Amino acid sequence: MNSLTRWQRPELSTWPGFGRLTDIRDEIDRLFESPLTEWAHTSNLLSGWTPALDLYEDKDNLFVKMELPGMKREDIDVSLHEGSLSISGERKSEQKHETADVYRAERFFGRFQRTVALPTPVAADKVKAQYKDGILTVTLPKTEEAKPKQIDVNVS
Amino acid sequence: MKATIQTEQRPATDGRKEREFVAPEVNIFETKDGYVLEAEMPGVNKQGLEIMLEGNEITLVGHRQNEAVAGVPLFRERALADYRRVFDLDPAIDTAKISAKMDQGVLTLTLPKSERVKPRKITVD
Numbered sequence: 076m077n078s079l080t081r082w083q084r085p086e087l088s089t090w091p092g093f094g095r096l097t098d099i100r101d102e103i104d105r106l107f108e109s110p111l112t113e114w115a116h117t118s119n120l121l122s123g124w125t126p127a128l129d130l131y132e133d134k135d136n137l138f139v140k141m142e143l144p145g146m147k148r149e150d151i152d153v154s155l156h157e158g159s160l161s162i163s164g165e166r167k168s169e170q171k172h173e174t175a176d177v178y179r180a181e182r183f184f185g186r187f188q189r190t191v192a193l194p195t196p197v198a199a200d201k202v203k204a205q206y207k208d209g210i211l212t213v214t215l216p217k218t219e220e221a222k223p224k225q226i227d228v229n230v231s
Numbered sequence: 232m233k234a235t236i237q238t239e240q241r242p243a244t245d246g247r248k249e250r251e252f253v254a255p256e257v258n259i260f261e262t263k264d265g266y267v268l269e270a271e272m273p274g275v276n277k278q279g280l281e282i283m284l285e286g287n288e289i290t291l292v293g294h295r296q297n298e299a300v301a302g303v304p305l306f307r308e309r310a311l312a313d314y315r316r317v318f319d320l321d322p323a324i325d326t327a328k329i330s331a332k333m334d335q336g337v338l339t340l341t342l343p344k345s346e347r348v349k350p351r352k353i354t355v356d
Contacts, residue, residue: 127308127309127310128308128309129300129304129306129307129308130304130305130306131300131301131303131304131305132302133301133302133303136301136302137305138300138301138302140300142273142274142309142336143273143335143336144271144272144273144335144336145269145271145334145336145337146335175260175261175267176260176261176262177258177259178259178260178261179258179259180258181256181257182256182257182258182269182271194305206335207335208273208274208275208276208296208335208336209271209273209275209335209336209337210273210274210336
């Protein structure tokens with residue numbers, strides 16, 4: 076240590092600087108404070124599109140409702156295989172906006188597939204699907220054997 | 232992001248009880264003629280849509296229609312709340328010319344810029 080050159084501050088080229096660190100901290104805070112829907116968006120980015128689905132049951136039918144806004148009927152596939160209902164499809168991005176500046180891009184475009192195990196046997200040939208207001212409704216009539224029956228017992 | 236269609240307020244949320252509104256997912260584009268906003272509101276049709284313009288603020292509300300289902304739910308993932316989201320508009324938007332279209336649960340708003348802010352070429356005599 077006998078060099079007499081003046082001490083210089085080491086170059087901090089890789090140091091992010093306090094400003095940047097604060098940004099990261101704000102970002103982390105924001106993640107913890109943000110509502111769950113924003114988390115859902117994050118997971119969309121990682122795992123693709125998982126449209127929300129409900130399953131209902133009445134005496135004669137099962138009903139599946141799935142939220143698929145902005146699709147074309149012909150891009151939705153519904154199939155039944157060994158007691159499982161599969162719904163798949165693809166939402167295509169519209170080409171017309173490609174030259175525009177994007178301010179927000181929260182909608183997911185691309186393929187999805189979901190499969191539900193049905194709790195009761197259904198009559199495959201009587202399954203109906205309807206697509207309206209961005210919601211797909213699949214009506215699955217139960218087989219005669221699966222319907223609840225009233226058994227009269229004679230009490231003597 | 233200089234121009235301001237992007238600032239917005241999300242409805243206040245209460246973690247415990249079911250929310251009254253959910254914020255629809257949106258895409259917003261800017262073209263040279265204006266903005267296009269697409270909002271996903273599955274279950275909402277033309278009749279269930281309310282668009283309110285107040286000063287420089289636009290409020291989109293979507294009420295779900297015909298959602299009554301026969302039977303009991305076996306499992307549910309869908310939030311059956313109505314939709315609401317508020318956006319501040321770029322002052323360049325000609326609010327008199329905003330138009331809306333609803334197709335399969337997607338609202339498309341077209342927000343043209345007023346003629347005076349559009350870039351134009353001035354010819355020199």
